[in-house]
Amino acid sequence: MEEEHEQQPSAENPEKLLNLEVKPAKQWAAGIPAVMAALSDLKEEHIPFRGMKALLKMNQKGGFDCPSCAWPDPDDERSPVGEYCENGAKALAEEATAKKLTAAFFAENSVAGLAALTDYEIGKKGRLTEPMYMPKGGTHYQPISWDDAFEKIAGHLNALGSPNEAAFYTSGRTSNEASFVYQLFVREFGTNNMPDCSNMCHETSGVALGDVIGLGKGSVTLEDFYDTDVIIIIGHNPGTNAPRMMSALEKGKRKGAQIIAINPLPEAGLMGFRNPQHMDGVLGHGAKLADLFLQVRINGDMALLKAIELALYEAEQKSPGWVFDRDFIAKHTVGYDEFIRRLKTYRMEDLAAASAVSVNEIREAAEMMQDKKRIIVCWGMGLTQQKNGVDMLKEIVNLLLLKGSIGIQGGGVCPVRGHSNVQGNRTMLIDEKPTNEQLDRLQAHFGFNPPRDHGYDVVKSIKAMHEGKVKVFFGMGGNFLSATPDTTFTAAAMRKLKLSVYVSTKLNRGHLVHGEEALILPTLSRSDIDLVNGEAQFISTENSMGVVQSSRGMLKPISDNLLNETHIACRMAKATLGKRSVVNWDLFENNYDAVRDAIAACIPGFEDYNLKVRHPGGFYLPNGPREGKFKSTRSESRAEFSLTDVPLNELADDEYAMATTRTHDQFNTTIYGLEDRYRGIKNERRVVFMNPVDMKKAGLVEGDKVDLFNYDDGVERVARLFVVVPYSIPEKDTVTYFPETNVLVSINNVVDESNMPASKRVVIKIKKHIPRL
Template sequence: MSKENEQPAAENPETLHKLTVTEPKKWAAGIPGVTAALKDIFEETGVARGAGALFTMNQKGGFDCSSCAWPDPDDDRSTLAEYCENGAKALAEEATTKKLTAEFFAQNSVADLARLDDMDIGKKGRIAQPVYLPKGGTHYQPITWQDAFHKIGDKLNSLASPNEAAFYTSGRTSNEASFVYQLFVREYGTNNLPDCSNMCHESSGVALGETIGIGKGTVTLNDFYDTDVIIIMGQNPGTNHPRMLTALEKAKQKGSKIIAINPLHEAGLMAFKNPQSVKGVLGFSTQLADLYLQVKINGDMALIKAIEKLLYDAEIQEPGKVFDTGFIEKSTVGYDEFVEKIKYFDVEALCAAAGVPVEQVRQAADMLKHKSRIIICWAMGITQHKNGVDTIKEILNLVLLKGSIGKAGAGLCPVRGHSNVQGNRTMLIFDKPTKKQLNKLKEVFGFEPPREHGYDVVDSIKAMHEDKLKVFFAMGGNFLSATPDTAFTAEAMRKLEMSVHVSTKLNRSHLVHGHEAIILPTLSRSDRDVVNGEDQFISCENSMGVVQSSKGILEPISKELLNETQIVCELAKATLAGRTVIDWDKYANSYDAIRDVIGQVVPGFENYNQRVRLPGGFYLPNGPREGKFETEKFKDKAPFSITELPAHEMADDEYMMTTIRSHDQFNTTIYGLQDRYRGIHNERRVIFMNPKDIAKAGFTQGDKVDLFNYYDGIERVARLFVIVPYDIPERNTATYYPEGNVLVPINSVAEKSNCPTSKLVFIKIRKHEG
């Protein structure tokens, strides 16, 4: 087989760079963060283009960062830098002046491109025109927009059922595009709408939806400045949500205490050098965590239960002074059954299961004992476990005991990853829509939407394998690299008759494809979006339920780009011609028209066009924020939940592995090979291990090893990783994502949410052969 006809690699090449390891940092940001941010932006965009965009990003009337979903301040925003290092790197990626033309694709076969690592693939530049890979082809070739739409439409119309197609959405997609996207998919006839939330905060949505009646957080940014204790669990804000550090610093200045809970000591949880303050520029840092509880992987539930038991014991000693009995009586159900369980908790056994010394847990309980203004934050370290839903319910149990919800400075804060992933779900991107939502679509648009539930991400991959899915359409994202069980997913995607990706840049999902493949290039957040000669704006929803406008300012790198809404509307016309009841041209030409109809369909968006034009946007309704709870089972009451402690059995030669991000990446986008906070330079194929485990297994620092998982009796292998000693609990290890995803079993998912368990994989480690 010639090189050009080789099957593309499913993952990054199994090759190493020249790794160097330095001492991990004990603080985040500072001048090095500013230097790294500016270096990337100016290299990719030039000074004038880059500086203009930086000073507009996250400003009122500017464009929303395409990176994380941390909210912007409601009031004044920094004119110097309302962005973080990784936000600037994300902007550099999308605002680059490098572009991929027909000549590039003619010179580079799919197989050749697949031999590059993810970083090199991404840094090639913006895709400048639609391209098509015919069946048996080796190179993408130019295709006109109309030909592309007709090919996709013809393929969709040739399927035996609309359920043989799935339509994926990434968190970058705007509210307006998300709404017309789901509208097209449902008029086409399926609820196969997997989205990136299925792989991250689905556990949060399920747990909170069942208990407080809304699958979102309950706090605002201002609550962080009016609280007594902030608990941060399973989250590394210094890398994944760096602007959160500014909020934490402000909270500390106002007297708040911070408890950090994480298996690794992360720089961004320990201290912060604010580059926007004189103190930070001079090298002085603000200590963040007052108490750092280094749990074992998935030891969080045991830890929370231990804290609850200590608080219960204190409540017995001081009745009514530790638990908020008034709130419990008025606003909760199931308290008696819950405390009956607490009575028999064994604190020492729970602390051992958590991996945290009893005295440290007592410190945490003492910090909470007489406080009620408590905010608990979490991210993937909580959600991506088999018991992720129950752990979040246990977090809520603690909040309910303390009455720490529905008041200023208190509540729940699931910190979303991608910038509009929460907005996608609000815009009805969901494989399990409610009857009420579907009835509203029927009432407003006049067609009968499909009623049966569709495929989520994991089910979509399985359906591809079983030949139940023939077409996969992705609105943004890098599906292959984001999903679990990489080799399994790649094999599934190669079975597709057609794969289509709406993208700004090249990624590995374009290189592991169906029999036919199409890439449709689109505008980025920072690009000017001009329709009928007028500059347009879109809107997004952040982690705290604020909807605000986003208006790009940069000239697009190509005149052959369409915005996402235009792409969806043109595809709808090509697919549904003659049978659609929707005026797609109206929506293609007017975001205002889309927002008007969203206001008719989605609660909380009344007068959308007027409110989104307000400086800073508007808050969506949030009952629990006001102490109002309404679920399918209970009205005006939040239930306590009875959960079971997870049990983990490992063979003597097995370890727990969690996947993490480096500081030089966002989701699947790799900006560089430096993870300076953890002291890793010029490499990503590393495994962090406890020094005692390294010695006990007969390894040494720098050994090359292969990693194995045997879930369901199937051998999964990640080859050629380098051992790095690190401060991590014994029998716990960590690897970077997506390199470690090949070890995450497709069938290992969170109960109820079906979220892949990327934060806990059981592995064996052997010396690399070769």
């Protein structure tokens, strides 16, 4: 079996080093280097004019939504020159590229040969242009017609013993319209097995916020950042993960807001911002962002939050009613007395030690907040991918409830979503755990009874594939293999499938680790013109602050043989369900307005959808917490204080905590380049950032080659051939890039309650590299 496994195409990036250059880390982000990097990608993809034409319409009213992050566009004036960031421009360059992948390319390149390339090299090959099929026992993908592709999918699905033997994944790039018809087909087919990218990024936010304030979304708008007193950024790096957020932070600073940044690494995007659209960002020093940086240890955030609350409580005892909003607490919350009793059992010194932040810094943070009410807390996957992430987000809500900072202008919770429509997917009912109310509305409108049992999320889907319980995998976008944990385990699971299908714009490693048979279905990108019966269509998306807006592509597609995602879902439904379907799929396939009418009938908040989405800038969905209306597990009308614990986080002498992160030249699993400019890393991704004190204790020096090991569940997992780089990071903490170290994340290392992979704290050992024989 081992010999057979070794002959399979690699599920990971090749174990080879490039030409690492290490420079001093930067203290600011953006500026002219960001502009030049964005323009260089257009040149690299041979589209200087085509690309610039598209960039001028990206994120503009009447234009198309950026395929990258979900940070919202301004409601009012938008920059006519550049309402996008460096990574948005890189995403556009890759989808607007002139490079084509035709049948001839796949005839010349075997799957095994392509798997020998790095993810960066695979992604740079170009746009997919026609459907491709991998037969059982084959070595090369070969062309297939659309009709034959849908017939093959239908044949596999209809041959299953149960609809629950299929799983239907969704990427955040998928539009509202495509997401709705996709989930509609899946449920009429008979399953709720709908793993999606929320299961890997902000499921934790949805669970936590839903429990304690009644809505699993953020409560603030972009305008709140311009009229607030304190912005806390915790477990998030805006300079890389949501660069346009820095413009909002800069504007808030100019209007008097103070910023507290909390992170294990002193990221450039937390420290300073040079806005390339302002003269001082081009010629001057730009804007300082963080007024206070708290360098917390990995998973020390809970201890830090409780320490800040304890400092605030001490100040409240000295001046009752001055620090806490007693009126808000009495009218809008439950559980305050129990919360305070638990809080008083902690000692400041113990919490400081557990967080790695000094008592003086903790008190400084509390002083910045004690006489302020307009407080916004922003977070990313640095918190949501921690094992106790749900509790940590509930602790953030505890802090804001003490201050009466939710449901007011300039205050509230702000989970910074990743992919541009990941929040819209969930709103469109891409959810393995739908409520009965949601399913009742589908049943009333369409006339079929959707399945009521909960389906598989990402982690459960992988385990079910591994156990042979799921035999068909359909991916509406994304790179499931490289985004998920425990790469070796996941790859083995994918190879047990009877059929794997991906709807994609570009080639990725997920296409190379496949089932007995496999299909790649090429689709339109956001920037492509979407013609239906000769008429250009628009789609819609929801950003991370609950704004739904239209998106209209404007570039000629690279191939005439691409289908939009809505058509793919509808044609798959017709081929699979045939006459037993009660849904008018022809209507949805040919009329996006009809899809939106169905959404309006089935999903609250979308009444008059077709009218409101045509308004420039779109419309806001209802948001109870934003309006001061709360609901929790303990009350139908009040927010809830939660009781949480501080984790022990013990490590043996030879163990370290590892967090995975992405480079600045990366969005999710898409690798745009090989330069992590802000951290000073160039021409390499196989690095491990370590504290110099830890290096000395372990007998390591800069540039040493090492192997990384994890032993969760009694299984040895190895990520080989990494280079040690000294960095400013708390002792016993390390940071590496994903997906190169996803292999170290056990499939069972998950976030409590949300069941997300807990990639932000993995216990590892580091040993000198031993080459394979």
